[in-house]
Amino acid sequence: MLLGFNCKIVDPFLIALNLPLEVCAGVNAGNSWNEQETFNIRDEIAKVSTSYPDQIKATRVSDISVYMPNPPTSGSGSGSVSYRLDGQALVTLFTFTNVPFDSLRGNGISYSNTTLIQFNRAALTALIAALESPSGLPATATITVVTIGTTTVTVPQGTQICAKILYQADAEISS
DSSP: TTTTGGGOOOOSSSEEEEEEEEEEEBBBTTEEEEEEEEEEHHHHHHHOTTGGGGGGEEEEEEEEEEESSSSOOOOEEEEEEEEEEEOOEEEEEEEEEEEGGGGGGOOEEEEOOOOTEOOOOOOOOHHHHHHOOSSSSOOOOOOEEEEEEESSSOOOOOOOOEEEEEEEEEEEOOO
């Protein structure tokens, strides 16, 4: 059928790799959390394929969110998400105060929802500038994501809250 329509696959082609830079914290002692994780951009890409880090043509941040995989039925949380680039000083990206658990369900709260979270616009601009590159890998090699906060109620053992930077990299693939 492809031959009948003179179609061909363009070689090389780009694929977008979704690389969620995500830190999930267990709500310790029933009502608080404090967790951090450091990500090496090249290593995250290499987890998909070891050949991809040298094939990256562009990178971008497509979303930033905070969510709870299985939130309790009632209560709320307050906290912050911060980041550190290449070992520099920690910068607060956003804070949230008394956000109902129900709002953190599913995909949670995206950075586009400014009514429930308060973004530090300068920090957001700096983060995007550091992680995005229209021509390959960014100059930034590592990012540490930190989340800390409390809940208004004691939550069941195993309750988590997560902060995620949805990062994408375009890899050029050839046959």
